[in-house]
Amino acid sequence: MKLIASIEEAGFAAYLVGGCVRDRLLGRALRDIDIATSAFPEQVTAIFGKVVPTGLKHGTVTVLEDGCPFEVTTFRRETAYSDGRHPDEVAFVPDLRTDLSRRDFTFNAMAVGSDGCLVDPFEGEADLRRRVVRCVGDARERFGEDALRMLRAIRFAAELRFELDEELRSGLRAQRERLALVAMERIGAELDKMAGGADPGRAFALLADSGLTRHAKETVAAALPGRAELPPDARWSELDDENARWAVLLLAAGMDAAGAGELARSLRFNGKRAARLAAALRVDGDLREAGFWEATDEAGRRRIWIRTALACGTEAAGLWLQAMRAAPSLAARRAAGGCAYWQPERLAAWLREMPAASVSGLAVRGDELVRLTGRKPGPWVAAALASLLERVALGELPNEAGPLLQAASSFTGEREGEAGRI
Structure with missing residues (x-):
């Protein structure tokens, strides 16, 4: 692609990395396209002129190419994760393999250069063929670095309909208490992606089996369905609205x-x-x-x-x-x-x-009821409008000013079923 070519012409290495490589191999639609490079952020800025410094601390800038944003990140390694989410220190490195070794799962630790050749030091392509989610290196270490990765593993397994590698499962069980270190908004975002994904039923079944949410900062586990409670006949593809x-x-x-x-x-x-x-x-x-x-x-x-x-x-x-x-x-x-x-x-x-679904849809207004009855405004107005709305919605009254005002003239504010009902 043109952006990678521009970086290489300036004398630096550059590769497509991560999810875009994975999805390309799976034949899925590409979303975010990320680039890893040996160039430092200031050097990337010099090549493209105007960039957005989206994450300079971590070596990331965003380059706009033909109106599309591309994240360009310098090859890096990361040190300890004291907070269970963010690295204490980021150091830029000259080689791609070191950069790929810090990533979460093998199928996210692949890269493609301008020559189209796949760089796959951790056998991510083989794991795609095996349809398995496997960590790069030791699963306990990966989850110990970033506890959110445990939720991501479950989300990927459900979305791609893959199985969880046994070592990954073991690492998840060993580190799941560290989920308490993760901010609730990050947990909520992951669960929201599961709900909006290809197979929410499988995602939340795996989540229930994992016991992960019992260790969140706030109580959420009891509010989520267990495996036995999930509806086996749910047709998730019919629901475009994530709230549904x-x-x-x-x-x-x-x-x-x-x-x-x-x-x-x-x-x-x-x-x-x-x-x-x-x-x-x-x-x-x-x-x-x-x-x-x-x-x-x-x-x-x-x-x-x-x-x-x-x-x-x-x-x-x-x-x-x-x-x-x-x-x-x-x-x-x-x-x-x-x-x-x-x-x-x-x-x-x-x-x-329903001819009207709310008071604002009625053919009369509260001030008209006040003038009609000669009464002072008060709570009775809202009660009268609510009574009129129910009768209109049920088809007992036409939504026309004349019949509505006539019905309202006898309203005294008692509850439905008594003499004062409109």
């Missing part, structure tokens, strides 16, 4: 809304994601409490479903429905008498057919 995948995992684990929110916060998901997951789990709890799974008549199920969607939000209801449709066995666990009445396509249709 997490909903499957948390529903399988028997999580409630409060627990889902707590787990999301522990994994350092942002507030919006935490709220979405908690709302989806609230849908599940509210449906159970309202007797949705025991209702045998369609009208009763529809009323419970629409009321739940209004209470939790139609987005949350849709997220819950995506998860349940992709893993039918989750519904079977909830319907004690069988799933004869489980019709996810009907629930989806009922959501689509």
